[in-house]
Amino acid sequence: GEKFIAIMGLCWLLAGCNRHQSTLAPFGADAEAIRHLFIVMLVGAVGIAGFVAWLMRRAVRAPVGEMTHRKGMRLVLWLGGIVPTVVLLGLLAYSLPYMRPRPVAPADLRIAVDGEQFWWRVAYRAADGAPVLSANEIRIPVGRTVAFRLTAGDVVHSFWIPGLAGKMDMIPGRTNTLVVRADRSGRYRGQCAEFCGLSHALMALDVVAMEPAAFDAWLEGQRGPARGAVADVAGARLFAAQGCGGCHAVRGTAAASRIGPDLSRFGQRATLAAGILPMTTANVAGFIRHPQATKPGVRMPAFPQLSDAEAMAIARYLEGLK
């Protein structure tokens, strides 16, 4: 008894550890429904378990010979048949409306997200203008409907932002649509939820829910070439000389490949390597030299030939892209 309570208490505590990635701390309507259903089912399950435990205790303690055959059969019929059927059917009936596929409503904003080993390709497609490309950090406006168009470039991934909605698979050659609405602003975390290779567990993403006006201004600011004075001219030259543009794009420069993540606004992101490392110059430099050390199986080649100073110069250049 005490052990069970201790374990339940521990689970409860641990569930609160990571509130920015939790179904139990929702910031969207869908996740709110999931949380509600979870609590109803949990209460139901605890009630049933408690009732069964009470019955077993009574059965064990009942004096021998008290029960007639007739009474026993009636007890089995009620407690073994009718009561469980009614309770379980009740819970099923309560949960069924939540499982109904919802109609795909017209959305205010479409965001295409493409799962890759082990990062997320992101393209914002507003009604007007060319798509805005990014990676690993998704910003959405609070209170507006957003349709995520989910695809995969290599293997099956799964798009899961626990605080926003349920998970949805990303399947090569197929487009799945997930329509969501955030109700609260803030910074949250998502995670790939389908095993996709060595670094599946290291395939996270940042989600920033913003007030609509701030979001519009931000999205407008994403258009056009990478801005700002080049933070490190030597770094920019090294970036070009090392052939980084063979995989990456920095709008407004010669780097225009779409194989790897778009780096045009790299310096705006809070994390590096799909939500894994804090964005610091040392982390970026370390990742450039030995990406496998952070993400086993990553497609990016290592650059061990770069000196510390050279890698730091490229990192400073990238951090200056805002």
Ligand code: CUA
């Ligand atoms: Cu992508 Cu698991």
